[in-house]
Amino acid sequence: MVTDGAIVMDADEIRRAITRIAHEIIERNKGPENLAIIGIQKRGVPIAQRLGQLIEQIEGVSVPVGSLNIALYRDDFATRQAPVGKTEIPFNVKDKRVVLVDEVLFTGRTIRSALDAIMDMGRPAYIQLAVLIDRGHRELPVRADYVGRNLPTARKESVEVHLREIDGEDAVVISKSGD
Amino acid sequence: MPLHRKDLLGLQEVEPDEIRLILDTALSMKEVLARPIRKVPTLRGKSIVTLFYEPSTRTRTSFELAAKIMSADISSISPGGSSIVKGESVKDTVATLQAMGADMFVVRHQASGAPHFIASQVPAAVINAGDGMHEHPSQGLLDMLTILERKGRLDGLKVAIVGDITHSRVARSDMWGLTKMGATVRFVGPSTLLPAEVEKLPVEVYTDLEEGIADCDVINVLRIQLERQERGLFPSIREYSSLFGISRERLRAAKPDVVVMHPGPMNRGIEITAEVADSENAVVTTQVTNGVAVRMALCYLFLGGAANVAAA
Structure with a gap:
């Protein structure tokens, strides 16, 4: 994959960050019981799947993983229509301890949409948030419970997370040419 | 990959990439229909008017359910209970409704082209819900979605449409949509029920049922x-039924896993036997469910307004 920006995390660093988050999730929740992981499409999903596999390796218990599309819950329908992908949550969220996963936390609007989408499916015991990158510039009172790396950025910069399941490589790239 | 138009008037003018976008969106909408609480907030504050000059239960209900699931506000106008009986013209009716802030009109009319006229009068999106003997695009799309789900593809399939083709806007929308997506379409029926100049349409024509459905994937x-x-278009119901009715025996001419569709309401025992209608091959109730999903997708995509239409 061709990139013109600077690589701020390479494959090993991403792997270590996700592994650490998996341990933190288990520790904070005192085990994998009743845990469920939901990735936000598109790049939150592979991270959610990796977290699910790691937690299973560490604890020997399989954790359900879902895939969430938030197009129907966005707050910018009037100006921009995201393609509607298929949400696949193959479990009941009621009373689950849900870890919501996204690749980059920026304005917080995506997370707001995702929280509404999950609430429409049932009433989880609680929802925590895991992100690979927190780049700041929040527009809503949202914070992550688990962060791979805090990355100070200018608002105009763009942060791209490449994941091998989608992009063929693992890397976090920052570039000035963000739109 | 946006739409190229403000209105959905027929599948004849719609591009394959638009059909693909609508079907993909509809497939995603099915997840919402499977939830215990079937409601998403997407279209809050959007106003949809159904304007049905011709009676309809299923199409209208399907559009209304779709709009309500998406949280749009919906108003239903029909001639009997409105100023249309006082002689108001279509033009004035839609101008009035537009002035009230309608974002979308869903129109059924006995005259072919009526939705086109309305579309030319208003900035709101217009969805044709059946006009005369012209088109019924949302039915064509739900038929395609149903085939796509069962067969995994549309390209290369053989689809026979059997019966009263002349008077069927469903047959026309199916024909345009399916042929654009690479399927072969056959019109099968007595010559009195085949449209004039059928040879100019992109279809194969059969007046014998068993030849017409031979080797077909879908009927x-x-x-x-x-x-x-x-009106003398066929001698008797009994004769029509014996020559063109779809029965278990007749179905043997088609592929064993043939999908049998019917836009409803069915005349059991006339164009289709109860045995076939209730068989594994029939997908009539799936079509109805898919109709709601397709109409949710249409509301979502066409209510996006200018932002969603590619620059012309």
């Missing part, structure tokens, strides 16, 4: 309108 059985017999 769409059209409703035979009993009043057509009075």
Whole structure:
């Protein structure tokens, strides 16, 4: 994959960050019981799947993983229509301890949409948030419970997370040419 | 990959990439229909008017449910209970409704082209819900979605549409949509029920049922309108049924896993036997569910307004 920006995390660093988050999730929740992981499409999903596999390796218990599309819950329908992908949550969220996963936390609007989408499916015991990158510039009172790396950025910069399941490589790239 | 138009008037003018976008969106909408609480907030504050100059239960209900699931506000206008009986013109009716802030009109009219006229009068999106003998695009799309789900593809399939083709806007929308997506379409029926100049349409024509459905992947059985017999288009219901009715025996000419569709309401025992209608091959109730999903997708995509239409 061709990139013109600077690589701020390479494959090993991403792997270590996700592994650490998996341990933190288990520790904070005192085990994998009743845990469920939901990735936000598109790049939150592979991270959610990796977290699910790691937690299973560490604890020997399989954790359900879902895939969430938030197009129907966005707050910018009037100006921009995201393609509607298929949400696949193959479990009941009621009373689950849900870890919501996204690749980059920026304005917080995506997370707001995702929280509404999950609430429409049932009433989880609680929802925590895991992100690979927190780049700041929040527009809503949202914070992550688990962060791979805090990355100070200018608002105009763009942060791209490449994941091998989608992009063929693992890397976090920052570039000035963000739109 | 946006839409190229403000209105959905027919599948004849719609591009394959638009059909693909609508079907993909509809497939995603099915997840919402499977939830215990079937409601998403997407279209809050959007206003949809259904304007049905011709009676309809299923199409209208389907559009209304779709709009309500998406949280749009919906108003239903029909001639009997409105100023249309006082002689108001279509033009004035839609101008009034537009002035009230309608974002979308869903129109059914006995005259072919009526939705086109309305579309030219208003900035709101217009969805044709059936006009005369012209088109019924949302039915065409739900038929395609149903085939796509069962067969995994549209390209290369053989689809027979059987019955009263002349009077069927469903047959026309199916034909345009399916041929654009690479399927072969056959019109099968007595020559009195085949449209004039059928040879100019992109279809194969058969007047023998078993030849027409031979080796087919899909059969769409059209409703035979009993009043057509009075006009002498076929000698008797009994004869029509024996020559063109879809029965278990007749179905053997098609592929073993043939999908049998019917736009409803069915005349059991006339164009389709109860045995076939209730068989594994029939997908009539799936079509109805898919109709809601397709109409949710249409509301979502066409209410996006200018932002969603590619620059012309």
